[in-house]
Amino acid sequence: MPQIVKTSGFILKTIPFKESSLIVSVLTSRAGRIKVLVKGARRPRSKFCGTMEPFNLDEIIYYKKETKEIYTLSDAVVLDHFEDLRINPEKVNGASVLCEFFEKSLALEQPGYSAYTLLYEFLKRLRKTSEELIKPLVLIYLFNGLRISGLMPYLECCVCCKRAIEPDKSVQLSISAGGVVCPGDYDDTVVSVSWQTYQTLVKIYKNKKIQYSRKIFEEIEGFLNAYIYFHLNNLVLNSLKYL
Template sequence: MAESTFASRSYRDDGVVLRTYKLGEADRIVVFLTRQHGQVRAVARGARRTRSRFGARLEPFMVADLQLVHGRSLDIVGQAAARASYGTTIAADYPRYTVAAAMAEIAERLTASDSDASASQYLLLVGALAALSRGAHAPGLILDSYLLRALATAGWAPSFTDCARCGEPGPHGAFSAALGGIVCSDCRPPGSPAPAPDTVRLLAALLAGDWPTADASEPGARREAAGLVAAYAQWHLERAVGALRLVEREPTVP
């Protein structure tokens, strides 16, 4: 059988850049989350040269219309046309940059082996990066809302109303990452944190996309919610999310 042609191995897709690595003297490995093909790792040849035809279109958090070519171990980036330049605005602001880095790390983890929900995960991440780049909400709130929604899309939807274990109607006063969110007094494991009611309301708002409620929340509720979201994410991902340690949070006292 004749070797497959370049045209037969090429495909187009929209992708957001999650991460890049240096390869050799001038090339770059780029990790994309694409709309139709899930997570793709591809080589951008000559991308690190000063006069590269890719320019800044393959930097983290950029969204591009891609032409890719299937390879043996890594695909190859044939063309990249910018769709949204979120990376430039985000990289200029450290709090936004650390939030975007955490979201990209989570997206990479969640899509490493699951392509079934790739379109939903792609749209969720691009929407969060767009909101972050234009300063639509506090960066920490965008991060926590994204984390909760991304985990829910992956099959780990938390409950912040009824008991996550037995379904007893809420409100309830304890939280368990292992059991899936808020739990009643009968189901509460020993040592479970007891978040403030305002914190629970904020968590429910972030999951539902209720931005008026989230934007009106107090710094103390935001900090407590952030800790619970991080614990929930790291429990289900089964290891720490390194970029979360760099995210700046609002002080408890204004």
């Protein structure tokens, strides 16, 4: 007997399937990321019309069969369509980056509230963010997203020998070692960032207030791109390129 599951979830990605259906990746509050088949979703009079838009928050009901990887969606109601974000192409782009990150980095059905909660918090903050702060906000949440994937860079002291990092003009972050390194532990994957950028990353990690600076966030972006590429199977976030 299939089990009937009711939960809320964000639409991460949709792929057309057969003539009129969709396969949809949903980040749910109860079951983590799941895949559902939405039969007839692309028909004009489908009851699913408007519910499968990217980053919609929906309440969904699906039939879960243990033997299947893709479940069948039975019903969906939009809880939040984020209209106020959709009128701003930059904000749509920003939301796409986080959706793409979770779509590509989360394994299926790893229950846990954290990715869902993080994406929800991000979208709520994105609503109120001014144009020039969209990209920094995206980078801050991507950085926090790494924590959920268990890949947060280590920043406290040298990740290799645990020596304290002395204040200097620049700090070396090793992509392969997964954190900050002292001069004795430099390797050929180190990315150099300014002391201010390093301090900003520490503040983001500790959830402290930060000052926006274009230069700092350019360095954070460079580091994050290299870090995500290395640790998440050569992952390149296409949506981040357009932000």
